[in-house]
Amino acid sequence: MKQTYIATMCMLFASGSAIADPFENCPSKAFLMQDSVAKLYGIDLVSAKATTIAASLTREGAANTSSVNAVGFNYKDQYMYGYSKQAPGRVVQIGNDYDMTVLDITGLPDTNFYVGDIQVTGSGANQEAYYFVYTPNSGLYKIPLNGDLTQSIASIQYTGSENWNLNIFDFAFHPNSNLLYAMESNGNLHEINVDTATTTFITQLDTAGDSGAFGAAYFDVNGQFYASNNKSGKIHKVDLSVSPVVGYTPTAAVFTSGPKSGQNDGARCAIAEVKVTDNSIDFGDAPSGYATTLADSGPRHLYDPDDDGENLVYLGASVDGENINTAADLAAEPIDNSDDGVAFVTDFVGGQNTQIIVTASQNSYLYAWFDWNQDQVFSADEAMLDKVAINAGDNSLLIPVPETTLEGNTWARFRVTDGSEASNISATGGVSGGEVEDYEITTYASDAYPSENDWVTLSYEDKWPFAGDYDFNDLVTHFRSTRYKENGAVVGYRLEGEIIGVGATYHNGFAVRLYDQINASTERRVNRNEIDEANISFTIDGVVQETSPLEAGRSDAILIVMEDVWDYVQKNGGCQYFRTEANCQSGTKVTFSMTIPLLTPKALADSPANVLDPFIFASADHFHGDFMNSIDKRSWEVHLKNRAPTEAFSNELYSVSGSDDASNPAANSYFQTTSGLPWAMEIGAAWKHPIETIDITNAYPKFAAFATSAGKNSITWYSEPQLSKVITSGAQ
Structure with a gap:
């Protein structure tokens, strides 16, 4: 559009013509007339790029001082027509x-007409054009544009149209049926x-939440209707390729974003095709069912809107343009090498939070959708990030995965x-600036x-095998374990918690063995050689740990969370x-x-579950009692009773002199005193642990009855503390 304007103006000046x-x-491109003193923009509907075509207009050689509305393009004579509000108001x-x-x-x-468009009928020598304008109070008027336009032209009023009561701000003629279409502020299509x-x-x-005036309406040659919202700048597309509308219900989708006003x-x-004309457009590449194609108003970003390569906003190391916008393009399963800005630290498991690392080129804003129900639609309730501010560089974000995830x-x-x-x-x-990245992901039930x-x-x-101060706070941690399931079998585990x-x-140290014991004769375990060690993901306080937590030289799968807490x-x-x-x-918990x-x-029946086997062990190179001086520190452990x-x-360690431990491996009795403590x-539950040196039986008077009865009595002992003897923030 800009090139056409410059070339034509040069021709006019050279000839000296004043017409x-x-x-x-x-x-x-679409024309967009905005502001109380009219400015004219060209809108590339594909890329969302808005170009100022005329920062100001003139009216018969003099400066224009007001708005211009009801504009339409007459492809019979290649002129635009509109209603100038500048007094006296005129077509x-x-x-x-x-x-x-x-x-x-x-x-x-x-009156001031603000709704208008051009109807072109017939073809060749029989082609005729008419300018239609409308206001709710005065109704619809038709103005012929076929004779000598320098002469007086009589308008034709449509009797009764003043009673239509349409709350519309623009309309557009369908290129094939010559029916008019308009959208009211509440989305009503007429x-x-x-x-x-x-x-x-x-x-x-x-x-999509837009309200207020849809002040600009357009058609393309394929019968696609576009309506631009004044407040948001969003341009909505409605498929009206079949006109009149009979036997189907049209739907709207956001096609692109233009300037608001x-x-x-x-x-x-109306007979021009909407097509890709810019090489710096980044398209999505999820399968076409995800409304990825241009025909489906697919996602796309004009990543270099100023054509200067400066201050570009993108994810990862780079961004590039690719003309992947048809179903055939997507069927070829294209690979976009610039989709490199999101790293998935943990798996997507129903009911869990998943950590992702997003790398951004600039301080910017991030949106994200996940197809949790696998219906190939990114619905509004699947928007997990909605204009979240991120910083240049790496950003750690948590994505809550719904329990109902299939x-x-x-895709995300x-x-x-x-x-x-x-x-x-x-x-x-479409959006001006930025980038879109689509990823195929795997989700798990759990x-x-x-x-x-x-x-x-x-x-x-940690005084085992001696009783110690029995305050049960040498290590206190919240803990949760999750089994990942796929097709009725276990495919992985997740361990998470916080040191409180x-x-x-x-x-x-703190570790977890993937093991449980159902009864004296039935154990379930995961062997070390069953673990996909290369793909373990492990974070402490959100920081990715580079070393493998899978303990070497063991037959069981033992995961070392911390060598020394x-x-x-x-x-x-x-x-x-x-x-x-x-x-x-107080103090910051360590997650x-x-x-x-x-x-x-x-198989589920062979896979350990529930709390598994979390335990503490003596850290290497630190004193852990005289009885350990000649024994490997790692060989000291304390497990649940x-x-x-x-x-x-x-x-x-079962035979340490003076021990208070009454373990009897032959009877499957471990880590308890003769009285069962x-x-x-x-x-x-989350729990308030005893203050330093206060025996748990003093902090929780009913604990002894619970412990010595093998858990049969006082089963809610932990909910009745002596508040002066516990850390009241322990459960927080």
Whole structure:
């Protein structure tokens, strides 16, 4: 459009002509007339690029001082027509020098027309053009444009049209049926037959939250209807290729985003095709069912809107343009090498949070959709990120995966912008600037213990085999385990938790064995050689851990969460321990998350579940009691009551002199005193642990009855603490 304008203006100046010429061809771009003092923009509907065609217009050589509305493009004579509000208000013809020539139209009421378009009928020598204008109070008028336009032209009023009461701000003629279509502020779509002077309500369209005036309406040669919302700038597309509308219900989709304005009117050559004309457009590449094609208003970004390669907004290391916009293009399964900005740290499991790392070129804004129900639609309730501010570089984000997520392969869509869009974008449509990246992902069903959103509390004493102070706060952690399931088999595990208290003078590590014991004769375990070690993902406080947590040299799968818990927690000033002293109850909890995929699916009946086997062990190179001086530190472990130790455990520890432990491996009795008190506990809720040196039986008076009865009595002991003797923030 810009090139046509420059070339034609040069021709005019060279010839000395003072009469505006028509536009040279039927432009693909849409014209958008905006503002109280009219400005004219060209809108590339594919790329969303808005080009200022005329920063100001003139009216018969003088400066224009008001708005121009009701514009339409006449492809019979290649001129635009509109209604100039500048007093006295008149119908005007606009040529390619953007000077308005006033037409002498009789029979029009003294009002400001803001709804208008051009109807072209017939072909060849029989082709005729008519300019139609409308206001709700005065109705519809028809103005012939076929004779000598320098002469007076009589308008024709459509009797009764003043009673239509259509709350519309623009309309457009269908290129084939010559029916008018218009959209009201609430999305109501109307069809107008000018031959019979009748209107038909078609349907109320879903306009993605837009309301207010749809001030610009267009058609393309394929019968696609476009309506631009003044407030948001969004241009909605409606497939009206079959006209009149009979036997189907049209739907709307956001096609692109243009400039917003309080005053907005549009025109377009209705027989021009909407097509890709810019090489710097990045398209989505999910399968065509995801409304990815241009025909389906697919997602696309004009990533270099200023054509200068500067300050580009994109994800990953690069962005490029590709003309992948048809179903045939997508059927070839194209690979976009610039889709490299999102890394998936943990798996997508129903009911869990998934961590992703998003790398951005600039401070920008991120949108993301996930097809959780695998229906090939990115619906509004599947928008997990909605214009979330991100920084240049790496950004760690959590995605909540719904419990109802179906297992299997599906797709995710990410869109990044500079944030200048007038309103939040959807999973489809064009945007100026930014990038779209589509990813195929795998989702899993799951069973979480204790549940997707709750914790158990694990509490340990580290003086075993001696009783110690029995305050059960040497290590206190919230914990949750999840089995990933696919097609009725287990395909992986997830371990997650948060360290909430460390009251130990010794240095302890924390680990989990993928093992459980159903009864004295039935064990379930995952062997080390069943683990897909290369694809384990592991974070502590959101930081990816580079070393494998799978303990080497073992037959069982043992995952080392922390070799030494003290290396990760931070004591507050003046505190000897971490969140276990009366005056030291605050402190930042340390979180951990580990996803462990299996090499091949494992039968549910053979796969350990529930709390598994979490335990503490003595950290290497630290003192852990005189009795350990000649024994490998790793061989000391404390497990939950009656849970057998791992293969790393030293049986020598069962016979330490002066021990309070009454373990009897032959009777499957482990880690308990003669009275049944344990050294490790699982509490089925978030829990307030005892203050340093306060015996648990004093902090929780009913605990002893629970422990010595093998859990038969006082089963809710943990809900009745002596508040002065516990860390009240322990459960938080």
